[in-house]
Amino acid sequence: MRVTLLIAWREYLENVKTKGFWIGVLLVPIVFFMIFHISTRLATATPTRYYLLIDQTGQYADSVETAIRREHQRRVMQDFMRYLQENRSDTANLAISNEPANQMDQLLDDFGNDEVAALDDWLSNGGLAFALQMARPYLRPDTPDFEEPRQQFIAAVPPPELDITAPAETIVETLRPFLKGEKRLQVGDNNVSLFALILIPAEVNNDIVRPMAAMGGLPADSGTRGVQYWAGNLTDTRLSNAIQTSINNAIRQQEYIDRNIDVNAVRDVQRTRLPVSRMDPGKVAGDEQVSVADTFRQWAPMGFVYLIFISLMQSVQYLLSNTIEEKSNRIIEVLLASVTPGELMMGKLLGIGATGITTILAWLASFFAFIQLYQTIETTMIVQILDVLLGSDLIPYFVFYYLCCYTLYAGIFLAIGSLCNTLKEAQSLMMPLMMVMMVPILTMSFIAQDPNGTMARVMSWIPLFTPFTMMNRAAAQPPMIDVVGTTVLLVVTTITVLWLSGRVFRQGILRTGQPPRIIELWRMLRRRST
Amino acid sequence: MSSTVLSLSNVSKRYGDFTAVNRINLSIPKGSVYGFLGPNGAGKTTTIRMILDIIRPDEGEIEVLGCKSAMQVRDRIGYLPEEKGLYKKMKVWAIISYFATLKGIHRKDAKLRAFELLEQYGLKDFANSTVESLSKGMGQKVQVLSSIAHNPELVILDEPFSGLDPVNQEVLEQLIRDLKNNGQTVIFSTHIMQHAERLCERLLLITQGSKVFDGTVDEARAIIPRRVILECQNDVMALADLEGVLSVSETFVGGEGRIPGTRQWELYVKEHTNPQLILQHCFQNGISLSRFDFTQTSLHDVFVHLVGQEAREHNFR
Known part of the structure; x- marks a missing residue:
């Protein structure tokens, strides 16, 4: 455990100590606020x-x-x-x-x-x-x-x-x-x-x-x-x-x-007009009228899905490039004389996971700083919406699904990284997985509109999609069977994937030459060690 | 007290049909400097990886520092792999200290130790440079230091001299001697026989995965008879009858600048034969020598003698 934490700490420092990391992290809120600012000021700026x-x-x-x-x-x-x-x-x-x-x-x-x-x-x-x-x-x-x-x-x-x-x-x-x-x-x-x-x-x-x-x-x-x-x-x-x-x-x-x-x-x-009041049957009698905040709460899970996705994309880059760096630099051999492949893998997983969390916290911090410094009617509304969100039950869902999603995908990407000597090789292996990751993003708005529909329910039971889909459904009180069942399946799958990735990682990490063919990969999954 | 730090018995490793290491037996006493010699692809690195439990043998037993797996005693072993690499963005002192902490040294002590080693081996000025700013040789020295920073009982260096200039090769030789003087056991593999000759007490020579020699340097030298080269105008076949001379044969060497009619002869003699006898015999028989060359058998000759043909075949395959 001590060694795992040492590796995690080094991975974390290596990522967060670079200028590139902070430029990347701060670029997202800067671009977001620029778009925000420009769109609110565009009208007056037109010649x-x-x-x-x-x-x-x-x-x-x-x-x-x-x-x-x-x-x-x-x-x-x-x-x-x-x-x-x-x-x-x-x-x-x-x-x-x-x-x-x-x-x-x-x-x-x-x-x-x-x-x-x-x-x-x-x-x-x-x-x-x-x-x-x-x-x-x-x-x-x-x-x-x-x-x-x-x-x-x-x-x-x-x-x-x-x-x-x-x-x-x-x-x-x-x-x-x-x-x-x-x-x-x-x-x-x-x-x-x-x-x-x-x-x-x-x-x-x-x-x-x-x-x-x-x-x-x-x-x-x-x-x-x-x-x-x-x-x-x-x-x-x-x-x-x-x-x-x-x-x-x-x-x-x-x-x-x-x-x-x-x-x-x-x-x-x-x-002449007749107002239409939108009511929520789930709310307490007398307080059923749907407010802006309520509407936002229904849509907020989509924001969380995006956040999971963007943070995952960033982590994937680190997982692959750091593993491939160690492999192509042959540092891996020295490491393996000091730590077991399992410790190395878990260290990387934790270190880069901490990097991802740092990114999200940095985004949130810059977001709060922005709405403190730049007070307009829109940002005041954002503050209220954030109050609603932070006070809602969506945060625990987000934390849980974020961690599961990261661990599940990180396991797979670490295994891929261990099989490749260059990022170019990794890209061809990553492609199918990237396509899979795009599915929840492409279907995100359909699921938000019909959170307990057939598509949402089916996708919830596919472990690779579970974190995204269930996060998206979190505000719509999905049936208990879906919540419990998919959670159990997700946790079991994550543990299995980590275990299998560990096997591939152990064997892949010392491999040189071309990435393995499917049949070799299958053998790696079945074999205990080299 | 001399005890065994490492022993291999009947260790084999196969990759499909290819046998990388074939039934190797080995025993290395504590405090010795042990050389692993062999041509490219002989199985040195595979053997070292098995010793370190990075890969597992298909057959045989390995015992390192009294344990079945190096992983159990990993904090007591230092390792420099054949292919060198370091984290490019890390500072020199930090990388030495990091590897030491992985081996169980406390962070503060590891940092102190890193600076101490850098000073001792002339790299103090580079302590705060990043690894990517170092030359290849310098980086290699840093890596050697990071493999010994935790004062391991057993140090395994795979091709530590490759890529170093002569001055740094000497520094590294000194480092290995320092380790030995500390009572640490050193195993290193090399292609350069001079290093092995100067440093090793015992040698292992492997080719095509099999052990061809295991013993002291003197024992290795004794494998091939000593050789005397003579050049003269005469036929010296009669020297074969002399005591201690094993064989006489004429070797044909051409080349400009040689006196016409000069013939070259190669004599193999028993180990303790006095070469003066040959000289004396020639003098008595009026053989006028233009060259008399009696040299100590080098490890290089032993190496070529034992693995030369196979290595050549291997390289051209």
């Missing part, structure tokens, strides 16, 4: 786009401009709501609060339930100025000023040489160099590039598609009909979507009027 709207009909320009203004106000409102949540003086439970307590909560509640209605109220009440005034008493004294987001889309003035009454083709030809970035537009004192041209031809109303007419099918040249949206950037569809929605709204408004339908009545009907 302002200049567009040119040429409406030869004169009917739609106002609608489009109103829609773009409205879109901007929606973003102002969204940012304001976030500002409100981050800076209000009573911060308790705001992320999963369900009951409005005051005017501000009412605003937040409306915003959460029906954004369109909330925006209408926002605009009719006077927008940002009113909201700021209303919210002020509820904000903390040290709250910074609200920063209004930049406008994303600004209308440009057509260049003087453009005749906006000319046929569509001529207009497009004149503006093509601007759209291709060869020429720039003058907006105020700035030279800007033209992002998009929206051209509404004079005879566009002939192209309106109505259900009855559409049944005859669209003409073959439908691509150039209707409103023309010209832009070199095909990925940013926000402007084209806004235009499509606003023009179609304008047309529909006109249709209501033409058909003598009350527009306000239609709007009221569209905003």
Whole structure:
């Protein structure tokens, strides 16, 4: 045992003392937080786009401009709501609060339930100025000023040489160099590039598609009909979507009027809603309503499955490379004169297992450090979710399945490492096992959605998949037979695999030359020693 | 008190149809320096691995330091394998200390011992270098030190001299003498006969898995008769009648710069024959010698004599 611990300690130090280990460990949270940060800040980071709207009909320009203004106000409102949540003086439970307590909560509640209605109220009440005034008493004294987001889309003035009454083709030809970035537009004192041209031809109303007419099918040249949206950037569809929605709204408004339908009545009907409360039959009576935390608890096992998988992948690399290093450097022979192959194998297993646990703890530590240093509404919510998780019964499941999964796979990978002299040789032997390991990851979301379904139950009984699948099912109260049965099977399999791997390890570790063929491997499993 | 530290009786090891070691018997007294000699592939390393219980013999008994398995007394044995290797990222002192701790030395003592050895054998300045920054020979010295750091009673060195320059070979020879002076038993295998000649009290010579010789260096030398080389213009076949001369034969050597008509003769003589008799006989018979060469039989000659043909065949197979 003393020798096993010495080997484990050396393995552990060899891994965690390298810069590469810590770079690898810290890279995961850094990449995670970068993605997090970028995705939350992406909206404000998008550059302002200049567009040119040429409406030869004169009917739609106002609608489009109103829609773009409205879109901007929606973003102002969204940012304001976030500002409100981050800076209000009573911060308790705001992320999963369900009951409005005051005017501000009412605003937040409306915003959460029906954004369109909330925006209408926002605009009719006077927008940002009113909201700021209303919210002020509820904000903390040290709250910074609200920063209004930049406008994303600004209308440009057509260049003087453009005749906006000319046929569509001529207009497009004149503006093509601007759209291709060869020429720039003058907006105020700035030279800007033209992002998009929206051209509404004079005879566009002939192209309106109505259900009855559409049944005859669209003409073959439908691509150039209707409103023309010209832009070199095909990925940013926000402007084209806004235009499509606003023009179609304008047309529909006109249709209501033409058909003598009350527009306000239609709007009221569209905003009528019945809330759906999600209830959990497993919870105590009176407290059955499903909260955000409950939903998260159902999905959390998937996170744990990922964590097991990623940590296992890292450990596999160490198990293989450290064993192969000792083999190819012939250190193994000196070691075997001092320790038994079994002690060596167990030492490696423990040392690299400790490395894996260190990695997970380092990830958690950096995660907690991050949410302490970087407090936003999202991270506050993560803190609450973590509280839920750490207080739940999922942690013991995770610890158990992590350890079993690691031991089971480590046994197999150590045996593979002992048979190979180079990592290249190991890769071909690893391939089938890697495919096996991918199965629980590929099926993970199906199992999370139907945790007690046939697929989940069958996979739970296959020991190589048991840790992943049962972890995934942990929050869904699987039947007792599944929990006990698969646990017994998993433990028995793990012990058997370790025992057999020990045999292969003992014989493989002194082998030179090519990795063995299947038949030789079979002999190794049956033979006691060399 | 002289007792046996290692004994092998009828030990064999086979890999399929190939017999790596064939019924070897051996007994090594305590405190001796023992050489394992033999051509490549003779079975030296397999024998050593069996002694250490890294692999098990198919037949026979091995007793190491009074135990059936080296594993039971592993803390009392030091081993340097034929193919040398160390953890590249570890520091020199740490690796010596690590192997010593594996052999049961307390961590603090192991560290002290590592520095002591590094100082003693001229590697003090490299104590804090990583292994990967060392030259091959230097790394090998470190490995030798790590195999003896725990003061083992029995030290087994497989090809310890290969890859070392002459100066370091001398250092290693001194190290082996130091071990002997400490009362430790040393077994080493080598191809270089001079080392065995200078260091060993007893030798084992194996070829193709079988023992061909086991005894002292003098006993080995006695295996082949002593040789006298003569060069002259005459026929000296008559020397065969002289007392102590076993055989006389003419060897044909060509080459430029030789005086035309010079013939070379090879005489084998009994072990205690006085070569002066041959010289005297030549003088009396008016044989004018251009060369008279009487040399001590070297271990090299014994080696070539005993395994030369087989080794050559083995190498060209």
